[in-house]
Amino acid sequence: MALLKNLLSVDQLTDEVLMRLFASATSFQAMDRERMRDLLRGRVMASMFWQESTRTRLSHEAAMLRMGGSVVGTENARAFSSVAKGEDNFDMGLAIGIYADIIVARHMTKGGVAELARDAVTPVINGGDGPGDHPTQALGDMLHIFQHHGTLDNLTVVMAGDCKRSRTIHPDVRILMRHGCSFIFVSRPTLRIPDDLRAELDALKCKYSEQTALNRDIMRVADVMYMTRDQDNLTGGNGNADYTTGDPVVLTPDLLDIAKPSLLVQHPLPRRTEIDRRCDDHEIIPVRKHLRDQMDACFWGRHALIAELMRLDL
Numbered sequence: 001m002a003l004l005k006n007l008l009s010v011d012q013l014t015d016e017v018l019m020r021l022f023a024s025a026t027s028f029q030a031m032d033r034e035r036m037r038d039l040l041r042g043r044v045m046a047s048m049f050w051q052e053s054t055r056t057r058l059s060h061e062a063a064m065l066r067m068g069g070s071v072v073g074t075e076n077a078r079a080f081s082s083v084a085k086g087e088d089n090f091d092m093g094l095a096i097g098i099y100a101d102i103i104v105a106r107h108m109t110k111g112g113v114a115e116l117a118r119d120a121v122t123p124v125i126n127g128g129d130g131p132g133d134h135p136t137q138a139l140g141d142m143l144h145i146f147q148h149h150g151t152l153d154n155l156t157v158v159m160a161g162d163c164k165r166s167r168t169i170h171p172d173v174r175i176l177m178r179h180g181c182s183f184i185f186v187s188r189p190t191l192r193i194p195d196d197l198r199a200e201l202d203a204l205k206c207k208y209s210e211q212t213a214l215n216r217d218i219m220r221v222a223d224v225m226y227m228t229r230d231q232d233n234l235t236g237g238n239g240n241a242d243y244t245t246g247d248p249v250v251l252t253p254d255l256l257d258i259a260k261p262s263l264l265v266q267h268p269l270p271r272r273t274e275i276d277r278r279c280d281d282h283e284i285i286p287v288r289k290h291l292r293d294q295m296d297a298c299f300w301g302r303h304a305l306i307a308e309l310m311r312l313d314l
């Protein structure tokens with residue numbers, strides 16, 4: 001049983017790792033706060049965010065603090081770290097690895113967190129690297145699906161919104177495709193899934209289709225509905241026409257009315273207008289509760305991840 005040394009890519013979330021982290025997250029969820037308080041006493045997390053974040057940063061930091069550890073770092077590393085003076089990610093990682101026992105980082109470029117990890121002697125968690133990966137969100141999303149449906153296998157999963165750039169859709173698909181899930185990608189024509197992901201789906205002979213709007217046929221078969229916002233902050237100033245062509249994908253209460261009652265709605269958040277707010281209190285599929293449970297799963301999943309990287313014996 002190989003324990004994780006860091007978490008940089010969704011490829012590290014094998015089924016064995018996922019099941020182990022799910023079990024650990026579930027025991028954290030039920031753990032007495034007093035007992036939790038001493039687990040990481042005296043240990044330090046460095047939290048370095050080059051890109052904006054609410055949930056990812058605060059949930060890692062709060063998990064560390066609840067386990068008795070401390071947190072140093074910056075929420076605006078772009079302005080307040082030596083990167084602003086021209087330092088590269090390798091030297092930055094080398095330095096932070098001396099001060100901290102674990103690093104969580106979000107970077108604006110793909111591969112930026114892996115560069116930080118190369119010379120750091122401590123475990124590094126990728127909290128999102130530009131348009132690249134977001135493995136801790138995938139961990140929480142999978143835990144949420146597993147807790148709701150009791151399985152990750154053979155589900156019909158709708159991925160809606162920005163199928164082109166969402167760094168949460170891509171890793172989630174990469175896990176679920178191993179589990180015999182079929183996919184319906186729903187997006188503006190300019191925001192279809194990238195060719196590399198399509199090639200991976202084809203290689204595994206996954207069943208999938210690409211659509212431009214949600215409709216009754218999609219709603220009737222969906223087990224998971226994963227909504228995302230336009231990732232217009234990840235375009236690097238280019239590609240903005242992608243967001244004005246065609247119609248946005250919006251989930252409305254009348255669509256929920258015809259869904260399976262067991263449908264799970266997910267959104268990594270933040271959300272804009274892609275979920276009509278009247279869905280929040282839908283009688284059968286209460287979307288706000290689903291989103292809260294998803295954030296909860298991400299939080300406990302991150303406790304489990306930090307515990308594994310710090311070699312805690314629970």
Ligand code: NCD
Pocket residue numbers: 055056128134137167168228229268269270
């Ligand atoms: C996501 C991200 O940063 O990629 N947010 C998150 O971590 N929960 C999704 C998004 O920003 O749209």
